[in-house]
Amino acid sequence: MTMISEYGAQAAPAEGRNVWQAMRRGFACRCPACGEGKLFRGFLKVEDACPVCGEEMHHQRADDAPPYFTILVVGHVIGAMMLYVEEVNDALPIWIHAIVWPVLTLAMSLVLLPRFKGALIGLQWANRMHGFATALPARVRLTSKAT
Numbered sequence: 001m002t003m004i005s006e007y008g009a010q011a012a013p014a015e016g017r018n019v020w021q022a023m024r025r026g027f028a029c030r031c032p033a034c035g036e037g038k039l040f041r042g043f044l045k046v047e048d049a050c051p052v053c054g055e056e057m058h059h060q061r062a063d064d065a066p067p068y069f070t071i072l073v074v075g076h077v078i079g080a081m082m083l084y085v086e087e088v089n090d091a092l093p094i095w096i097h098a099i100v101w102p103v104l105t106l107a108m109s110l111v112l113l114p115r116f117k118g119a120l121i122g123l124q125w126a127n128r129m130h131g132f133a134t135a136l137p138a139r140v141r142l143t144s145k146a147t
């Protein structure tokens with residue numbers, strides 16, 4: 001079975017892609033296809049193609065979703081921790097709050113942002129979203145031409 005994409009190109013026959021595995025690999029900042037190649041060449045700059053398997057990654061369109069999920073998670077965790085600490089020890093000096101919470105917020109955000117971006121790229125890859133729908137698997141590109 002061949003599929004015609006919205007761009008008019010023929011896509012590879014549908015092959016099952018494990019969504020959770022791809023998202024886990026992306027969360028680990030690894031290629032969602034092979035799980036070995038690095039996904040990022042900088043903090044958030046995505047490699048054009050996997051250096052190990054050659055899977056093209058430039059199709060990704062994570063856009064604003066990674067910051068959204070980062071803010072959602074960090075806000076809920078830090079907010080809950082602030083309320084809990086205030087409930088347990090309301091005599092804690094304000095300067096401790098002024099130092100601890102911003103540092104924790106920044107650290108959690110910097111750790112989670114590339115991981116959420118990787119997981120979303122994995123989700124897009126597994127569901128063949130955006131340009132991933134028409135991209136042939138790396139092994140097909142290397143061995144034959146699409147008809």
Ligand SMILES: [Zn+2]
Binds near residue numbers: 054055
């Ligand atoms: Zn790869």
